Amino acid sequence: MRIKDLFRLNPGRFVALLAARALTALLTTWAAFALTWEFSAIKGRHLQQFLLFTGLQLLLLLLGSLLDQAADYFWELHLEKYFHQIRQEVLAHAYAEPAGTKENLQSELTNDLEMLKEQYADSIGSIVHSAVLLGLVGCSLAAFRWSLLLLVLVVSVLQMYLPRVLDGPLQRATDRISASNRRYLQTLADWLSGLDTLRRYAVGEEFLKIVHVDARELEAAYVKEQKADQELDYLNQAIYSLGNMLIFLLTAYLVARGQLEFGLIASVNDFSLYLFGSLMNIANYRGQLVASRGLREKILALRAPLVRQEQPGEAPAAFATKDLRLTFANGYEIKYPDIKIKPGEKVLLTGANGSGKSTLFKLLMGEVVASSGQINFFDQDGKKITPDRSKIGYLPQQAILLPASVMNNITMFDPALASAAKASAADVQLTEAASGWPQGLETPVDLAGDNLSGGQKQKVVLARAEVHSSQLLLIDEGTSAIDQAASQAILHELLKSKRTVVLIAHNLPAKERALFDRELALTA
Numbered sequence: 152m153r154i155k156d157l158f159r160l161n162p163g164r165f166v167a168l169l170a171a172r173a174l175t176a177l178l179t180t181w182a183a184f185a186l187t188w189e190f191s192a193i194k195g196r197h198l199q200q201f202l203l204f205t206g207l208q209l210l211l212l213l214l215g216s217l218l219d220q221a222a223d224y225f226w227e228l229h230l231e232k233y234f235h236q237i238r239q240e241v242l243a244h245a246y247a248e249p250a251g252t253k254e255n256l257q258s259e260l261t262n263d264l265e266m267l268k269e270q271y272a273d274s275i276g277s278i279v280h281s282a283v284l285l286g287l288v289g290c291s292l293a294a295f296r297w298s299l300l301l302l303v304l305v306v307s308v309l310q311m312y313l314p315r316v317l318d319g320p321l322q323r324a325t326d327r328i329s330a331s332n333r334r335y336l337q338t339l340a341d342w343l344s345g346l347d348t349l350r351r352y353a354v355g356e357e358f359l360k361i362v363h364v365d366a367r368e369l370e371a372a373y374v375k376e377q378k379a380d381q382e383l384d385y386l387n388q389a390i391y392s393l394g395n396m397l398i399f400l401l402t403a404y405l406v407a408r409g410q411l412e413f414g415l416i417a418s419v420n421d422f423s424l425y426l427f428g429s430l431m432n433i434a435n436y437r438g439q440l441v442a443s444r445g446l447r448e449k450i451l452a453l454r455a456p457l458v459r460q461e462q463p464g465e466a467p468a469a470f471a472t473k474d475l476r477l478t479f480a481n482g483y484e485i486k487y488p489d490i491k492i493k494p495g496e497k498v499l500l501t502g503a504n505g506s507g508k509s510t511l512f513k514l515l516m517g518e519v520v521a522s523s524g525q526i527n528f529f530d531q532d533g534k535k536i537t538p539d540r541s542k543i544g545y546l547p548q549q550a551i552l553l554p555a556s557v558m559n560n561i562t563m564f565d566p567a568l569a570s571a572a573k574a575s576a577a578d579v580q581l582t583e584a585a586s587g588w589p590q591g592l593e594t595p596v597d598l599a600g601d602n603l604s605g606g607q608k609q610k611v612v613l614a615r616a617e618v619h620s621s622q623l624l625l626i627d628e629g630t631s632a633i634d635q636a637a638s639q640a641i642l643h644e645l646l647k648s649k650r651t652v653v654l655i656a657h658n659l660p661a662k663e664r665a666l667f668d669r670e671l672a673l674t675a
């Protein structure tokens with residue numbers, strides 16, 4: 152987020168909005184002036200003048216608040232249009248990034264933008280308002296008496312900086328709350344996840360005892376923070392009262408000596424309040440602008456346009472690995488035997504839990520990069536090729552469906568594949584289930600409501616792979632949730648095609664194992 156982007160979005164509106172903020176500052180200053188005229192009119196016993204100035208003051212105040220409301224509305228409109236643009240750019244970036252992590256994207260698109268709005272965007276208008284108000288009030292006071300401006304400035308600076316001596320203890324008290332809160336929530340989350348087990352073994356007392364300790368710590372942290380908060384409030388109030396009294400005394404003295412208009416006694420309080428308020432706001436909002444820098448840079452990087460790399464290369468039909476090793480960040484290492492899968496071969500990949508079967512597929516898909524060794528891909532004729540990995544049919548352990556119709560989940564939104572999708576649905580034994588759904592294959596997949604069973608989801612993903620006719624299919628436990636009869640029929644269908652199929656499965660019955668050309672067992 153940058154000011155120049157906010158300007159470019161609609162220069163006229165942006166300038167008009169900032170001008171409106173400046174104008175409200177001018178109206179506020181005039182309204183404070185009106186008070187001087189009102190009091191001077193009363194002193195001179197000019198009732199008509201008094202009423203006129205009071206009416207004028209009311210009008211200025213009403214106009215100011217009306218302008219403020221309108222500016223708030225159009226500022227929101229301006230920002231929402233800008234955020235819409237950012238969201239689209241962040242999503243386009245995420246889509247084009249080949250292996251970027253997407254876990255935080257939702258938060259970046261919602262919470263982070265909301266934080267940016269509060270910390271950065273809203274601060275811009277407020278800074279303009281406060282700066283103009285500061286300038287106007289400063290000039291007005293200087294025009295009355297330099298000594299008055301000087302005193303108001305000194306008092307304002309004292310009001311701003313003296314309470315900072317308590318900043319440290321207050322910050323520490325707040326940090327303590329946040330740490331205790333985190334601990335308490337973590338303890339609750341850890342224990343509540345096992346609530347059923349606790350009930351089963353009737354150990355409620357232990358649970359309450361442990362949670363009680365963290366809750367007491369949180370309670371103490373809140374009380375301590377309240378004490379620091381009160382001390383700060385008291386100091387603030389004392390400095391504020393003392394400062395105002397000094398300003399009032401100086402004004403009264405100058406009025407008594409005939410150097411200031413009588414009515415100023417009434418407005419000077421407003422002026423000093425505005426000056427102090429503006430100085431305070433500028434410091435606060437500036438702090439927010441600075442604090443949001445990291446967030447702004449992060450969002451900027453996420454928006455940077457990326458061109459989706461169309462993978463050069465051809466559809467692989469076979470592969471071979473050599474000296475393949477992978478070391479994870481935690482030091483755990485998987486060392487693979489050299490594997491050679493020929494075009495059209497049907498291979499059952501087995502091995503104990505953790506032997507690296509799923510990871511082998513991720514290496515083949517480029518989702519994980521090997522620490523050493525090679526993977527070579529070949530076409531149907533056994534010729535070495537540069538692979539286009541998007542042409543590999545990969546079915547991970549968890550069937551990934553989108554919140555669209557079952558049909559679209561199979562065709563992946565290509566209407567030309569609709570009739571092939573129906574045939575594939577039959578091959579994966581989905582037709583019978585689909586006939587019971589309200590709209591057949593056009594029934595929407597309800598991700599939250601889970602309207603498809605685990606096995607049905609796997610069938611949809613299998614049909615998707617079949618329709619998109621990849622020459623190489625990597626299936627990671629793709630039939631684990633499907634009943635035995637259907638799974639047998641699907642495997643038959645799958646294995647009679649010309650494609651190369653590598654399927655990870657545990658405990659496959661001997662009859663189904665026999666359908667494969669060979670079994671490749673990995674050892675941990």
Ligand SMILES: Nc1ncnc2c1ncn2[C@@H]1O[C@H](COP(=O)(O)OP(=O)(O)OP(=O)(O)O)[C@@H](O)[C@H]1O
Nearest residue numbers: 479480481483502503504505506507508509510511
């Ligand atoms: N990101 C990671 N960081 C550290 N270790 C990992 C990571 N991913 C996988 N592993 C480890 O690598 C090993 C192989 O995991 P993988 O999921 O490939 O096994 P698998 O053979 O598919 O097992 P299963 O049959 O249980 O699905 C496991 O010991 C696992 O703990």
